Amino acid sequence: MKVLISAQLRPSVVEAAELTSLSVERADGLSETDVDSALRTAGAGRAAEGHAWLAVAWLRDQGPAGDPQWTDGFGEMIAYAASKGWTDPGQESVRAHLA
Template identity: 40%
Template structure:
């Protein structure tokens, strides 16, 4: 799954739990602005900390019990890699241009 930022913010390919990134043209500052308080710059270049509750919100109707279970598994894997900020309830994602 990935978050696409164009005119709006959408969650694309919500059933793919093996990838997670932000697809957009622009840099971290532009992404943080687009997320309007639901993301923060990471200390790593070209990465963001994204609010986990916002990802669930973006999933909409796709977020059934099976999706939640798989999403929790993805988050557990991300946590094992250091990609979860537990106090802020955020997951880290890299930014890549669309169609990359």
């Protein structure tokens, strides 16, 4: 799963079916501060110290509606991230590499 931050500072999810990785890519010229602002404005999370902390609920809402297989796979992705310490304690946010 990949979150793209456009030059217009709008986050969107691409490759939603790819549930074995999670990253945030930004348009050329965008700073971490720009990414942070874009994520916060969209209710999608925040960025700090080279990582994005994505809102799990926002990510879930970007997936295919009504697809139980995707929902199960997404839950497994978050559980794996939690097992590695890549979520906050309440599993409301998950850490992603910021490229």
